[in-house]
Amino acid sequence: MVHSGSPGQKQHVTSIVRLIAYLLAGPLIWAVQFSIVYAVHTLACAISPGETAIGGWLLLFMVGVTAASVAAALAILLCGRRIRRAVCGGSNAAGWTAYDIISGFLIILSVVAMSWSGVAIGLLETCDQTQM
Template sequence: MERFSQHRSATGALVFLLLGPLVWSIHFFIIYAAHASLCALTGGMGTVWITVIILAVTALGALALVSAALGPMPVYRLLVRHPGGDEETRFLIAGMRLLAGLSTLAIIWGGTAVLVLPLCAQLR
């Protein structure tokens, strides 16, 4: 039995290509959900926990995207189920790296906002 198929998984290729924006959207949801819910639950007193959670999720998301961009083949093989090595594989990797780089910048930008903006300001 072959480990990889001769044909690429179209869904896997799409998820691989959009890995950066997907991680960015998950990061965006987590930081805003954590911020809003912890501000509401603690009455604005849990700002240390909010900062720690947002910075940890930001570091985790950025690290995941940087590692996927620097070593894309294990992620490619896992999602696409194709050994790679052809022109289409190189195109998908280049596109994923571009989108992962842009998404990493967006994750860092969104995560560092916790250091600049006042926390729980909308509840005051």
């Protein structure tokens, strides 16, 4: 993209995009995990409903994705400020900023949400078509 205007403007755009990415890290991981698990499960069950062998692999896959996502989210939570400095640049090395708090709590909420979908995976048959 070509632009005139002040030289710093591209940084402004990237700075907000980076900030948003940092703030939304948790929910974004949740979204990816949710989409993968739901899509793969739906696809597998549509292709071969009632296949127990697939069921086993499917279960393993979904548990793996969920666990990996939770781990990734927790990793960001633990080294959040360092990551923010890397991603967003920025000063404020000392102390938690509002952005750190927001990002951190969003990760916690996302971890809860992902764990709950893990609970569902653990408690329910994979491709059971019938209701109750």
